[in-house]
Amino acid sequence: MEAFLHQVFSGLANGAIYASLALALVMIYQSTHHINFAQGELAMFSTYLAWAMINAGLPYWAAFGLTVVASFFIGLIIERAIVRRVADAPVLTVVVVFIALLVILNSVTGWIFTYTIKVFPSPFPEEPLFGPYISSHEAGVVGVSIFVLVTLFLFFRFTPLGLAMRATAENAVSSRLAGIRTGWMLALGWGIAAAIGAIAGMMVAPIVYLDPNMMSGILLYAIAAALMGGIDSPLGAVIGGLTVGVLENIMGAYVVGTELKLTVALVVIIGVLIFKPTGLFGRSFVTRV
Amino acid sequence: MGGLYVNRTRLILVALVVVLACALPFVLSSYRVFQFNMVLVYAIVLLGLNMLTGFNGQISLGHGAFYAIGAYVAAVLMDHWGVPYWVTVPVAGVICFIAGFLFGLPALRLHGHYLALATFALGISMPQILKYKGLEEWTGGVQGIVILKPEAPFGLNISQDQWLYLFTLIIALVMFWLAWNLLRGRIGRAMVAIRDHPIAAEAMGIDVAAVKTLTFGVSALYAGVGGALGAIVVQFVAPDSFVALVSITFLIGIVIGGLASISGVIYGALFIQFVPNIADEISKAAPWAVYGLFLLAFIFLAPAGIAGFVRALWARLTTGSTRKKRAAQTQET
Amino acid sequence: MPILEVSGLCAGYGASDVLHDVSFSVEQGGITTILGANGAGKTTVLRALCGMLRSARGSIVLDQVQVNGKATESIVRLGVGHVPDGRGTFMNLTTEENLRVGAMTRRDKAAVAADFERVFSYFPRLKERRHQQAGTLSGGEQQMLAISRALMLNPRLLLLDEPSFGLAPLVVQDIFRIMRTINEVQKVAILLVEQNASLALDLASTAYILETGRVVMSGPAHELREAESVRKSYLGY
Numbered sequence: 001m002e003a004f005l006h007q008v009f010s011g012l013a014n015g016a017i018y019a020s021l022a023l024a025l026v027m028i029y030q031s032t033h034h035i036n037f038a039q040g041e042l043a044m045f046s047t048y049l050a051w052a053m054i055n056a057g058l059p060y061w062a063a064f065g066l067t068v069v070a071s072f073f074i075g076l077i078i079e080r081a082i083v084r085r086v087a088d089a090p091v092l093t094v095v096v097v098f099i100a101l102l103v104i105l106n107s108v109t110g111w112i113f114t115y116t117i118k119v120f121p122s123p124f125p126e127e128p129l130f131g132p133y134i135s136s137h138e139a140g141v142v143g144v145s146i147f148v149l150v151t152l153f154l155f156f157r158f159t160p161l162g163l164a165m166r167a168t169a170e171n172a173v174s175s176r177l178a179g180i181r182t183g184w185m186l187a188l189g190w191g192i193a194a195a196i197g198a199i200a201g202m203m204v205a206p207i208v209y210l211d212p213n214m215m216s217g218i219l220l221y222a223i224a225a226a227l228m229g230g231i232d233s234p235l236g237a238v239i240g241g242l243t244v245g246v247l248e249n250i251m252g253a254y255v256v257g258t259e260l261k262l263t264v265a266l267v268v269i270i271g272v273l274i275f276k277p278t279g280l281f282g283r284s285f286v287t288r289v
Numbered sequence: 290m291g292g293l294y295v296n297r298t299r300l301i302l303v304a305l306v307v308v309l310a311c312a313l314p315f316v317l318s319s320y321r322v323f324q325f326n327m328v329l330v331y332a333i334v335l336l337g338l339n340m341l342t343g344f345n346g347q348i349s350l351g352h353g354a355f356y357a358i359g360a361y362v363a364a365v366l367m368d369h370w371g372v373p374y375w376v377t378v379p380v381a382g383v384i385c386f387i388a389g390f391l392f393g394l395p396a397l398r399l400h401g402h403y404l405a406l407a408t409f410a411l412g413i414s415m416p417q418i419l420k421y422k423g424l425e426e427w428t429g430g431v432q433g434i435v436i437l438k439p440e441a442p443f444g445l446n447i448s449q450d451q452w453l454y455l456f457t458l459i460i461a462l463v464m465f466w467l468a469w470n471l472l473r474g475r476i477g478r479a480m481v482a483i484r485d486h487p488i489a490a491e492a493m494g495i496d497v498a499a500v501k502t503l504t505f506g507v508s509a510l511y512a513g514v515g516g517a518l519g520a521i522v523v524q525f526v527a528p529d530s531f532v533a534l535v536s537i538t539f540l541i542g543i544v545i546g547g548l549a550s551i552s553g554v555i556y557g558a559l560f561i562q563f564v565p566n567i568a569d570e571i572s573k574a575a576p577w578a579v580y581g582l583f584l585l586a587f588i589f590l591a592p593a594g595i596a597g598f599v600r601a602l603w604a605r606l607t608t609g610s611t612r613k614k615r616a617a618q619t620q621e622t
Numbered sequence: 623m624p625i626l627e628v629s630g631l632c633a634g635y636g637a638s639d640v641l642h643d644v645s646f647s648v649e650q651g652g653i654t655t656i657l658g659a660n661g662a663g664k665t666t667v668l669r670a671l672c673g674m675l676r677s678a679r680g681s682i683v684l685d686q687v688q689v690n691g692k693a694t695e696s697i698v699r700l701g702v703g704h705v706p707d708g709r710g711t712f713m714n715l716t717t718e719e720n721l722r723v724g725a726m727t728r729r730d731k732a733a734v735a736a737d738f739e740r741v742f743s744y745f746p747r748l749k750e751r752r753h754q755q756a757g758t759l760s761g762g763e764q765q766m767l768a769i770s771r772a773l774m775l776n777p778r779l780l781l782l783d784e785p786s787f788g789l790a791p792l793v794v795q796d797i798f799r800i801m802r803t804i805n806e807v808q809k810v811a812i813l814l815v816e817q818n819a820s821l822a823l824d825l826a827s828t829a830y831i832l833e834t835g836r837v838v839m840s841g842p843a844h845e846l847r848e849a850e851s852v853r854k855s856y857l858g859y
C-alpha cells in the first residue's frame with residue numbers, strides 16, 4: 001500500500017510536468033491548429049540556459065525567472081520569424097518546419113553544451129517535508145505547477161490581453177474586425193507556451209538529468225496527456241497530464257515494467273486518436289482532409 | 290527527371306546511371322563501397338516513405354520503426370535460426386508489409402497532424418520496445434545482435450563488400466522497377482488523387498481506405514527490405530541505432546530529395562549519407578544543425594527538392610518546347 | 623464631405639475578380655445602402671473595405687485617409703465597425719466577453735461603461751443573457767450581439783452585412799429601428815448591405831444597386847424606390 005501511494009504521488013508530480021507541457025501544446029493548437037513537435041526541445045534548450053546561468057553563479061530563482069523571460073522571447077521570435085510564414089501552408093510543410101526546429105534546437109544545444117549528461121539542481125530541500133510518500137522536489141513540482149496553472153487561469157480569465165488571446169484563438173477574423181492585432185496575439189501565445197515549457201523543463205531536469213535528448217520521452221507523455229484531455233481543452237490538458245503521470249507510474253511499477261513506459265504513452269496516443277479523438281473534454285476534432 | 294513517362298533520352302540516362310552504379314565497387318575503396326551501399330539501402334527506404342508521404346500524402350514521422358523491424362527480422366532470423374541472408378530480405382519485407390498494413394488501418398482515421406503524431410510516437414517508443422526484457426532472448430536486449438558478413442556466392446572472385454553492394458544494387462533495381470510500375474499505374478494515380486482531392490477521389494469510386502492501407506503496407510515493406518539490407522551491411526543491430534532521429538532522417542531525405550519524386554529519393558539518400566559525414570568534421574552535433582537548416586531552406590525556397598532543381602535544369606538544357614511542357618506537367622510526379 | 627469614398631474598386635478571391643470598377647460613397651452621418659441579389663458581390667465589397675482581400679485594387683478613402691493595403695485591424699481602429707456576414711460570434715465566450723472584445727481597442731473606461739449601458743438599452747435581451755455563452759444565443763440575439771460588438775468600438779462608420787438575414791420580421795423591424803436611432807443619436811454613418819430592399823430603401827438616403835459585381839444604378843433612395851426596374855427585380859411589385 002505504501003509503495004502504491006508512493007507511486008501515485010510521484011506520478012502526480014510527473015503528471016504536473018506533463019500537464020504543463022501539454023498545456024503549452026494546447027495553447028498553440030487552439031490558436032493555429034498546429035501541433036508543435038519542437039515544444040519539448042524548446043523546453044530543453046531553456047533548461048540549458050538556466051543551467052548556464054546557475055553555473056555562472058546566479059541564485060536559483062533568479063536564473064529561473066530570467067530563463068522564463070528569455071524563453072518567452074525565444075518563443076515569440078520563433079513565431080514571428082518562422083512559424084507565421086507557414087500559417088496557411090499544407091500540413092506536411094508545417095510538420096517539416098517543426099521537425100526542423102526540433103532538430104536545430106537539439107543539435108545547437110549539443111553543440112554549445114556537449115552531449116555529456118549534467119546534474120541540474122532542485123530548489124527544494126533534500127529531506128522530505130511532506131510525509132513519507134512524496135519527496136520535497138515532487139511536492140515542489142506540484143506546487144510550482146499549481147502556481148503556473150492558476151496564474152494562467154487568472155491571466156486568461158480576467159485580463160483584457162488574456163481575453164484578446166482567447167478571442168484570437170477562437171475566431172481570428174472576428175478578432176481582427178474588433179481591431180485586435182492577431183499576429184501579435186499568436187506570437188504572444190508562442191511566447192507563453194515556451195515559458196511554460198521552460199518551467200516544465202527546469203522542474204523535470206533534476207529528476208531525469210540534463211541532456212539534449214531529455215525531453216523526447218516527456219513530450220510523448222505530454223502529447224498523450226493533451227490528446228487524452230482533448231487537444232483544444234486547457235482543463236483537459238491538466239487532467240490528462242495528471243492521469244497520464246499516475247498511469248505511467250502504476251503501469252511501470254505493476255504491469256509492463258519500467259522499460260516499456262514509453263509504450264504506454266504510445267498506446268494512449270493511438271488509443272485516444274482512434275476511439276475518442278475529441279479526448280475527455282475536447283470540443284471539436286478538426287480533421288484536415 | 291522525376292517523371293514517370295518513358296522516352297529514349299530518359300532510358301539512356303537510366304541505363305547510364307545503372308552502369309555507373311555497377312562499376313562503382315570496382316573503382317572505389319572498400320569504405321566508400323560501404324558508404325554507397327548504404328546509399329542504396331536508404332534509397333529503398335526513402336522510396337517507400339515517398340510513396341506514403343509524397344505521393345499519398347500520409348505523413349509518417351515513424352518510418353524508422355519499420356526500418357528497425359526489418360533489420361531485427363533479418364538479424365534474428367540469421368542469428369537464431371541460421372537462415373541465409375538472402376532469404377531474410379523478402380521475409381523482412383513481408384513482415385513489415387503486415388505491420389504497416391495493420392498500422393495503416395487505424396491510421397485511416399487520422400489526418401495530417403494526427404497521423405504525424407501517431408507515427409512520431411511510434412518512432413520514439415521503438416528503441417524501448419526493442420530493449421524490452423521479454424524479447425531479449427531474440428533481440429539481444431541493449432547489446433543487440435552481431436551479424437556475419439556474407440561471402441560472395443558461385444565462387445565469384447570479388448570481396449565481401451563488393452558482393453554485398455552488388456546484391457543490394459540488384460534488390461534496389463527490382464524495388465525501383467516495381468515502384469515505378471506501381472506509381473504510374475492505376476493505383477499510383479489513385480494515390481495522388483487521394484492526396485490532392487480526397488473527397489473527389491471517393492466520389493470517383495476510388496476505394497480510399499484500401500488504397501491508403503495498401504500504400505502504408507507497401508511503404509513499410511520498402512522500409513523493411515531496406516532495414517534488412519542495412520542490418521546485413523552494417524553487420525549489427527541494436528536498439529540505439531533506431532532512435533526517433535532515424536525516422537526524421539528519412540523525412541529529411543524525401544523533402545530534400547524531392548517529395549513525390551522517384552529519382553528524388555536517390556538525391557535524398559546521397560544527402561543523408563554524405564552530408565553528415567562532411568558536417569561531422571565540424572562537430573558531433575553539426576550534422577543535425579545542417580539538416581535542420583537545409584530542411585528550412587528547402588521547404589521555404591525549393592519545396593520541390595533537389596529533383597525539382599534537376600528538372601528545371603533539364604528543362605532549360607533540352608531545347609524544344611514539348612519537353613519543357615512535359616517537365617512542367619510532371620512537376621508533381 | 624463623404625466619410626467613405628470608394629472609386630474603381632476591383633476585388634476577388636482567386637484568379638478572377640468578383641467586383642469590377644465599383645464606386646460609391648457614404649456621407650458623414652448618412653446612411654447608404656447597397657442592394658443586390660445573391661452572389662452580386664455585396665459581402666465582397668465590405669470585405670474589400672476592411673482590408674480582408676489581398677486582391678483589392680482601387681481607391682478607398684476613409685475620412686481623407688487612404689486605407690488601401692492597410693491591415694484589417696488598422697482600418698478598424700480608424701473607427702470602422704463591421705458586422706460581418708454570418709455574424710462572427712465568439713461562440714465560446716460569454717455575451718459580455720464578446721462585447722468586451724468589441725471594446726478591446728479603447729482606453730476610455732468610463733465611456734466604455736456608458737456604451738455597455740447603451741447597447742443594453744438598445745437590446746435588453748443581451749443584458750439578460752450577459753453571462754451566457756454566446757454560442758447558445760438565438761440567431762436574432764447573435765445578430766444583436768454582432769451589432770452591439772461593432773458599436774462597442776465607438777465607430778464613426780458602421781458596415782452591416784445583411785442584418786435581416788434569417789430573422790423573424792418583428793426582430794428585423796426592431797433591428798432597423800435601432801439602426802436609425804444609432805444613426806440619429808450617435809451620428810454614426812451607416813453602410814448597409816441588404817437583400818431586403820424595401821426596408822433598406824426606407825432607412826437609407828442613398829442607394830446603389832449591384833449586379834454581378836458592377837454598380838448598375840444609384841441615386842437617392844426614394845428615387846430608386848420609384849424606378850420601374852428596381853420595383854420589378856428587388857421590391858417584387
Ligand SMILES: Nc1ncnc2c1ncn2[C@@H]1O[C@H](COP(=O)(O)OP(=O)(O)OP(=O)(O)O)[C@@H](O)[C@H]1O
Pocket residue numbers: 635636640658659660661662663664665666667817
Ligand atoms: N471566400 C470566397 N472564396 C471564393 N469565392 C467567393 C468567396 N466568397 C464569395 N465568393 C464568390 O464571390 C461572389 C460574390 O459573393 P458575395 O458573398 O460577395 O455575394 P453577396 O452579394 O454577399 O451574396 P449573398 O447575398 O448571398 O450574401 C460569388 O460568386 C461567390 O461565389
Ligand SMILES: [Mg+2]
Pocket residue numbers: 664665666707783784
Ligand atoms: Mg453576402
